[in-house]
Amino acid sequence: MRILVSGGTGFIGQALCPQLAQDGHDVIVWSRQANPDVAEGIATIQRLEELSGPDPDAVINLAGASIADGRWTEARKRLLVDSRVETTGKLVEWMRAMASPPKALIFGLCRRLLRRAGRPRDHRGHATDVRLYP
DSSP states (O other): OEEEEETTTSTTHHHHHHHHHHTTOEEEEEOSSSSOOOOTTOEEESSGGGOOSSOOSEEEEOOSOOTTSSOOOHHHHHHHHHHHHHHHHHHHHHHHTOSSOOSEEEEOOOHHHHHHSOSOBOTTSOBOOOOSOO
16 A cells, blocks of 8 residues: 655654555655655655655645644644644645545544644534534
């Protein structure tokens, strides 16, 4: 399976990407860094437009500001949510333009952040009354 991982150089991605590659998957890390430190055999891109070859079968979105880089002030909480929502929006927009979009989009978000994100949204981005958290 060909898997695009955004945030693949972060805390979770550093462990996940090498394991996926070891399991035989073709892993591509989308990173802001010019030359990210990734395990051997893992490709990297800085922009989605750089992705070549077959379209990915799945996308895993782990990107966002680090939750461990400072106190959770109101401004920091907003940054934590916004950085994740913005990246997810870019990925969804990119996937919608594909002839054969990935069959799966996996999105990691801390439950604590969900409580602060406002009203939950459905898969189309519309506000919903469905509770995603207690």
